[in-house]
Amino acid sequence: MSLSSTKCADPPKLTSRGNMHSLCVITRLVGDTNKIRRLASHLELHKKDFSSERGLRRLLGKRQHLLAYLAKKNRVRYKKLISQLDIRER
Template identity: 45%
Template sequence: MSITSEKKNELINEYCIAKNDTGSSFIQCAILSERISNLTDHFKIHKKDYHSKRGLLILIGRRRRHLNYVKHKHGDEEYKKLIKRLGIRK
């Protein structure tokens, strides 16, 4: 359900803006999207895991707030590029 450090470093390298960027909203959205997809796969097997479902909803809300920040701070173009790269609809 959690992501490995190798996968996290891979996402950081893929979505970084600057050389030493490790915590921008772009990276945070990518990491949260990976965790959300892992939990979604978990729920295909464990349909009645309601406690983890609450955690999933928290992660989705956190990603939504990061995406809103990107939209207001960096503009609609960067927002749409990020959503397309992450494979999120909207």
């Protein structure tokens, strides 16, 4: 399963609604992580761009909340996602 090709609108057929919801959370986490990496590289070049820095902080908080939700609901997928995205666990 490619992380960039996962779509929330087209989840695989699942038996429970909770699994589908956690797939949507995973998709949102992947998208947010890509945005975070792009903003971080932008801020390395433009150190005084404070509005982008604020946006980065908001995305980091949003990702942190989504990761906490996923860790609570499905620990196995959480661990797998953290290793695939190469982000550290808090």
